[in-house]
Amino acid sequence: MPTIQAYGAQSETSAIEPLSIDRRAPRPDDVAIRIDYCGICHTDIHFARNDWGRTVYPVVPGHEIVGTVTAVGGEVTGFKPGDRVGVGCLVDSCRECSACEEGLEQYCDAGFTATYNGEDRHDGSVTFGGYSEAIVVSERFVLRMPEKLDAAASAPLLCAGITTYSPLKHFGVGPGDRVAVVGMGGLGHMGVKFARALGAEVTLFTRSESKREEAFRQGAHKVVISTDDDQMDSVANTFDYILDTVPVAHDLNPYVNALKRDGTLILVGLLETVEPPLDAGAVVFRRKQVAGSLIGGLPETQEMLDFCAEHDIVCDIEMLDIGNINEAYERMLRSDVRYRFVIDMDTLRAGANA
Amino acid sequence: MPTIQAYGAQSETSAIEPLSIDRRAPRPDDVAIRIDYCGICHTDIHFARNDWGRTVYPVVPGHEIVGTVTAVGGEVTGFKPGDRVGVGCLVDSCRECSACEEGLEQYCDAGFTATYNGEDRHDGSVTFGGYSEAIVVSERFVLRMPEKLDAAASAPLLCAGITTYSPLKHFGVGPGDRVAVVGMGGLGHMGVKFARALGAEVTLFTRSESKREEAFRQGAHKVVISTDDDQMDSVANTFDYILDTVPVAHDLNPYVNALKRDGTLILVGLLETVEPPLDAGAVVFRRKQVAGSLIGGLPETQEMLDFCAEHDIVCDIEMLDIGNINEAYERMLRSDVRYRFVIDMDTLRAGANA
Known part of the structure; x- marks a missing residue:
């Protein structure tokens, strides 16, 4: 997959702004996803502003991702183009420790690979998150999003x-x-x-x-x-x-x-x-x-999504044009959102095409 | 039961010294016990010296009590004169709350009655502990001490x-x-x-x-x-x-x-x-x-004693003449005891008879 459009921060003093990033071509176990919606977590602000002193710039935040499969690698068995899928806070882990074996990848002994500002276990590149047109993620870390649920309002289920x-x-x-x-x-x-x-x-x-x-x-x-x-x-x-x-x-x-x-x-x-x-x-x-307790593992995240479908649970959200991302951050800092902003990623694509 | 000899503190500045206390005559559910041994818990020092600001003087410390039954009330079914018994940190509780019903009297919603410096639920008198010739305790709060275990070395099992x-x-x-x-x-x-x-x-x-x-x-x-x-x-x-x-x-x-x-x-x-x-x-x-976690309830304390008998577990103790109690406190404050002092209560009776 080529260079694509995203939004991110270039430094700890810069606002979130348009930038171009590379997404890898799908590996055999990868799922390529067009991002439709991305929720905004408070953690995104911490990383954009380097509040925890470990941001690698440029950073593309976003780990409440709902999208549509566009391509899959040759070994992928659970997803096909057109499927509605989700990606949360994790995109990889060691897959060998007792935590990973138990499906508790968030507690991976070697540390999980975060969806953004993480280090890819294959090539050492920095991971970029969901304020972006697309993402490529190993199948194990991709969730099936119940079609019954509103796609935008289910994005924050992946973290919150x-x-x-x-x-x-x-x-x-x-x-x-x-x-x-x-x-x-x-x-x-x-x-x-x-x-x-x-x-x-x-x-x-x-x-x-x-x-x-x-x-x-x-x-x-x-x-x-x-x-x-x-x-x-x-x-x-x-x-x-x-x-x-x-x-x-x-x-x-x-x-x-x-x-x-x-x-x-x-x-x-x-x-x-x-x-x-x-x-x-x-x-x-x-x-x-x-x-x-820290987020959740992949099997439990899928269970949660299915539970949400069964019980008609989604997040209460406010839809956001990505051009308003910096204003949204300021409102979040004032607790002025009920209860999650979700970026409509078509507003990124529209901007990129404008 | 008449006035008996005990050791206690009269004020927060006084040392532990001989005094006379009253023990009640057995109520129908009571067990009267001649105290043979009493372990010394660090809590005893806190109460003798009013470290927690809630000591009622005179205070007779001691809640690791092993003794011999001398008399029982008319409703007592589990003990008879001559039995080796133990009394720990609790001598009563409300007996009605969910904790008491579950045998977790230490978590009694109404607060358990402590073996010393507690308030008797019947007559409001202050309870006196084990640095004493004898004690009278309701059957429910009396433990069966396995004969297999050394009587003195098993006293601290009741708290430690x-x-x-x-x-x-x-x-x-x-x-x-x-x-x-x-x-x-x-x-x-x-x-x-x-x-x-x-x-x-x-x-x-x-x-x-x-x-x-x-x-x-x-x-x-x-x-x-x-x-x-x-x-x-x-x-x-x-x-x-x-x-x-x-x-x-x-x-x-x-x-x-x-x-x-x-x-x-x-x-x-x-x-x-x-x-x-x-x-x-x-x-x-x-x-x-x-x-x-706080001490233990009565059923679990009995279970623990039986477990100790099965596994030959007792405390490591140093036997003490009650005349040396104040020196023992000083040594405890220097962690100079392996690992529990136990008062041989015959040394009190010998002193009382001298």
């Missing part, structure tokens, strides 16, 4: 969706469980939908009274304003699981306090140090647990 | 033993698991013994090279010096479970790092805030867990 679905399934959430979700952004609103669909009694913790009606609309049974001490006291020792989607430093102790004995606080957003510090006594005295 | 056995069982430690124990004091040396007896491959983390041979003697397969960065690096992503028995603030991150994917760090000693702060990213990126 699986990141919340995986821990709920792994830790065994089911009917009768009391589950709370902390925060209602891209991840949080999916956590509410999934927990509800899994049969749990669902509470949303939010700082904002304005999210109350919205939370009920997403499927929450109850809303607790986390800044209200009385409301927090009223739910002490209540939850079997709390899914904490907040990506910035915050006090975990009120949520530990809200867990039942043997309850689990599951971190999926926080990657920093836990400050203010965790109270170990609260963990010990009721045998509570603080756990983490 | 069950505190380490319970989480290893709860979290499912078994053959093939890689288990590490952090610290080798009263709790740690029991953790090593139990993990070994449960079939795990056992590593001891210790700061002290001097504990190496001792660890092997206790059953450890491997010793890692936790202050040696190279040794710590060599065990990254290695353990299914790490049982952390250290009761003072310490860095948990090196132990989180030493866990495998899906591994669990189990805190049984730390009751303070976690400082330096926990790195949430390390928990998320390998789906690790930080959990706590």
Whole structure:
């Protein structure tokens, strides 16, 4: 496949702008995909701006990709041209370690290859993500997108969706469980939908009274304003699981306090140090647990997509012209999106052809 | 039962000294016990000195009690005079909540009644512990001590033993698991013994090279010096479970790092805030867990005692004349005991009769 049009950042101070990138010709196990939609994850902003100090420029963000197969390599058996497919946060892994053997490629002992800003395991090139006309991905890392689901609205399932679905399934959430979700952004609103669909009694913790009606609309049974001490006291020792989607430093102790004995606080957003510090006594005295979970493996991502088809679950999205990408980033930083921007990639092709 | 002799603290500045206390006459469900041996737990020092600000004086510490039944109430069916019995950290609980119904009285929703410095649920009196000639305890909270085990050396099983056995069982430690124990004091040396007896491959983390041979003697397969960065690096992503028995603030991150994917760090000693702060990213990126566990319930404590009889497990103890209790406290504060002091309560009776 030749040089194609994409959008990316050239440096940590530059805006996201048009650029040309090379996509490899399909290897025998590869699927070539025309990208139709790409969701925007907060991680994209971190990488565009080198917030974590490990961006390789130019960077083409985007790991919530839905597209259409245009060609397949000779060894590909599961896909054919015309299929609607998805690509998430991973495009490769060692495929040999115990994690990979268990289909938990996100925990690959050798480190998975990220969809962008990763290093290709064959030729060492830097991977480019989904703000792009096309992508070429090894079959194992390509998902079947249920035709029943809206293509654009299912794009964020590939990151926001699986990141919340995986821990709920792994830790065994089911009917009768009391589950709370902390925060209602891209991840949080999916956590509410999934927990509800899994049969749990669902509470949303939010700082904002304005999210109350919205939370009920997403499927929450109850809303607790986390800044209200009385409301927090009223739910002490209540939850079997709390899914904490907040990506910035915050006090975990009120949520530990809200867990039942043997309850689990599951971190999926926080990657920093836990400050203010965790109270170990609260963990010990009721045998509570603080756990983490990272996206999901390929088999579980497919399972999640099929679950979404069965339960009519997609993300709530706002469609975006790629020309407005920089404005979208600014709005995301103000939490001014309900709940995910998705780029209509035809707007890139139209621009490229203009 | 009349006024009897005990040892306790009268104020937070006084040493432990002789005093007289009242023991109730047996209620219908009570077992009256002559105390033969009582282990000394670090918690005893905290209460004697009011380190936690909630000591009610006079306080009679001691919750690792082995004795002989002298009388039973009319409703007691499981014990008769002459039986060797034990009493641990709990002497009562609400008996109605889900925790009590599950035999997890240590997690009683209403709070368990501690063996000392607790509040009796019937008459509101303050409970007195095991540094004493005798104790009267409701049958449900009395353990059968296997005659096969040395009576004195089995006393610390009632706290140090069950505190380490319970989480290893709860979290499912078994053959093939890689288990590490952090610290080798009263709790740690029991953790090593139990993990070994449960079939795990056992590593001891210790700061002290001097504990190496001792660890092997206790059953450890491997010793890692936790202050040696190279040794710590060599065990990254290695353990299914790490049982952390250290009761003072310490860095948990090196132990989180030493866990495998899906591994669990189990805190049984730390009751303070976690400082330096926990790195949430390390928990998320390998789906690790930080959990706590508190002593154990009555059924599990009995199970543990029977397990000890089957596997010939007791604590390593140093016998103590109660007249030397204050010196023993000072030695404990210097970690100068392998690994538990046990008071020979005949030395109290001899003193009382002198």
